[in-house]
Amino acid sequence: MAKNLGITKGSTLGNCHIVEDIIGEGGFGVVAKCRNTDTNKTVAIKINKSEAGILQQAVEEIAILKRLRCLNPDTCNIVRWDGFFFHKENICMTFELLDQSLYHYLQEQHTRGLTMGELKPILHQLATALAHLHSTETVHADLKPVNVMVVNRDQHPIQVKLIDFGLACPVSEVKQGACFGTVWYSAPEMLLGVPFKESFDMWSLGLIMAELILGCHLYPGKTVYDVLRFMVETQGQPPDEVLDQGLYTENYFFKQNNRTPHVELEKDRKMLVSLIKSMLNMDASKRIMAREVLQHPFFDPSIPERTPGQVASLCRLYKTTHAQGGNSMPSPGSGTEPGFLLQGESFSAPKTLIKKSLPC
Numbered sequence: 001m002a003k004n005l006g007i008t009k010g011s012t013l014g015n016c017h018i019v020e021d022i023i024g025e026g027g028f029g030v031v032a033k034c035r036n037t038d039t040n041k042t043v044a045i046k047i048n049k050s051e052a053g054i055l056q057q058a059v060e061e062i063a064i065l066k067r068l069r070c071l072n073p074d075t076c077n078i079v080r081w082d083g084f085f086f087h088k089e090n091i092c093m094t095f096e097l098l099d100q101s102l103y104h105y106l107q108e109q110h111t112r113g114l115t116m117g118e119l120k121p122i123l124h125q126l127a128t129a130l131a132h133l134h135s136t137e138t139v140h141a142d143l144k145p146v147n148v149m150v151v152n153r154d155q156h157p158i159q160v161k162l163i164d165f166g167l168a169c170p171v172s173e174v175k176q177g178a179c180f181g182t183v184w185y186s187a188p189e190m191l192l193g194v195p196f197k198e199s200f201d202m203w204s205l206g207l208i209m210a211e212l213i214l215g216c217h218l219y220p221g222k223t224v225y226d227v228l229r230f231m232v233e234t235q236g237q238p239p240d241e242v243l244d245q246g247l248y249t250e251n252y253f254f255k256q257n258n259r260t261p262h263v264e265l266e267k268d269r270k271m272l273v274s275l276i277k278s279m280l281n282m283d284a285s286k287r288i289m290a291r292e293v294l295q296h297p298f299f300d301p302s303i304p305e306r307t308p309g310q311v312a313s314l315c316r317l318y319k320t321t322h323a324q325g326g327n328s329m330p331s332p333g334s335g336t337e338p339g340f341l342l343q344g345e346s347f348s349a350p351k352t353l354i355k356k357s358l359p360c
């Protein structure tokens with residue numbers, strides 16, 4: 001890529017920059033470590049390819065960087081931008097030189113996640129960056145570990161800064177249905193085509209924090225469908241009001257025309273949980289008999305018929321609760337399911353929308 005752009009070590013960029021190294025490459029072009037021959041300072045220069053779409057994105061990134069000029073890059077944990085210039089037909093943006101991305105830092109330093117002491121300052125600094133960014137009514141929209149830079153890996157605690165405003169936009173200009181960035185860090189509203197705003201970045205921040213602790217992605221799906229499935233399995237469905245607004249909701253959810261009252265479904269779900277509990281009694285002599293199962297109120301014909309999706313959702317709830325090792329199974333015969341109920345509150349029962357063909 002660097003060669004395609006005619007950028008190699010020793011090349012001159014603009015009037016006064018000598019390329020010392022290529023430090024980042026991507027679809028957009030390259031990022032080069034350069035020395036300013038006037039000041040002798042080393043900087044990072046992002047050289048964008050001259051293709052129409054990329055040029056447009058560079059122009060939009062510059063507009064955002066100008067908008068953020070009111071923010072102090074050091075106290076706001078945002079990369080310092082020193083302006084732009086043209087090298088042939090390529091737009092070049094000059095930034096302060098930072099050390100390495102948080103992604104690479106993690107790979108280098110840790111195999112199994114960070115400690116609380118290491119994580120806290122990173123969270124504080126990223127929340128600071130977002131608080132300032134959001135105060136300008138701008139959404140970053142591409143927050144992920146490669147877009148967080150460590151200023152100096154040898155400093156403790158480490159200092160981090162937010163980079164890459166290539167997908168950032170003023171909240172007022174967010175286009176409903178726009179889908180971009182990395183699916184692993186995308187909030188459900190974007191995946192579903194629901195209008196999004198600053199809160200989108202908070203979702204990504206939450207996922208980054210989970211990743212810092214776990215040492216792996218929380219929602220590592222390869223496709224939008226997979227990622228949505230992970231979300232639903234661990235957190236339940238987005239509320240109907242959200243699903244109703246999604247331009248793409250029907251790609252992933254069945255809409256039920258025949259609305260079953262939420263309260264009935266909730267009752268139904270509790271009954272199934274209680275039925276399963278009575279089969280899983282540790283004391284074999286107290287375990288429910290097959291004929292008692294058939295007489296269980298779960299099969300009461302007055303209760304609205306369950307769709308396969310609802311039953312599958314219950315199965316997943318059960319499996320997930322166990323996989324998490326939670327105290328989800330209350331003592332048999334208690335009549336209530338505290339663990340399950342707690343999960344049940346976050347695993348909201350499908351009301352009007354039922355998840356499409358998820359394997360149980």
Ligand SMILES: Nc1ncnc2c1ncn2[C@@H]1O[C@H](COP(=O)(O)OP(=O)(O)OP(=O)(O)O)[C@@H](O)[C@H]1O
Pocket residue numbers: 023024025026027028031044046079095096097098099100101146147149163164165166
């Ligand atoms: N100021 C900087 N100092 C040091 N390295 C940087 C700097 N800015 C960017 N980089 C490096 O270049 C990489 C690409 O930069 P950036 O994220 O701005 O471009 P991008 O257009 O978003 O790339 P991508 O297509 O990978 O998202 C970063 O991941 C980082 O490794």
